Amino acid sequence: MFDNGMIAPVLALVLWTLVMWVWLYAARIPAMAKAKVDIQAAERSGTLSTNALPRAVQRPAENYNHLHEQPTIFYAAALAIQIASAADSTAIMLAWAYVGLRIVHSLVQATANIIMVRFLIFTISSVVLAWMVIRAILELQIWAM
Numbered sequence: 001m002f003d004n005g006m007i008a009p010v011l012a013l014v015l016w017t018l019v020m021w022v023w024l025y026a027a028r029i030p031a032m033a034k035a036k037v038d039i040q041a042a043e044r045s046g047t048l049s050t051n052a053l054p055r056a057v058q059r060p061a062e063n064y065n066h067l068h069e070q071p072t073i074f075y076a077a078a079l080a081i082q083i084a085s086a087a088d089s090t091a092i093m094l095a096w097a098y099v100g101l102r103i104v105h106s107l108v109q110a111t112a113n114i115i116m117v118r119f120l121i122f123t124i125s126s127v128v129l130a131w132m133v134i135r136a137i138l139e140l141q142i143w144a145m
Contacts, residue, residue, distance in 0.1 A: 006082035009095035024060040094132040101125035
């Protein structure tokens, strides 16, 4: 039943990251054209963080970058759990919870960007990720001699 249980949440978060990639360019390209931003002058990502583009345009790009930070730990942990045959219903539930929280985090950051709400979601997702990893370590008895 759990042969590929951790793979679906991993692929779901990868797919969500690609959705954010499309969103960032769908927002950024028209805004850059409207602001007459010289594409070559914007070769460094920090260049676009100036006042040339509105904050609403910058937020999806910032979230896309965030999806390449902590989620890399999720990918490694989820795949390790899958490979170690430790993907039971609880591990899969925690993986899906993490993915759902990261999607909500993205939506908050890319739209209203209420920092305390975003921080709360990030904290909860971090706890879920830690729970998933610690549980796997205990389940696999990694530290047992």
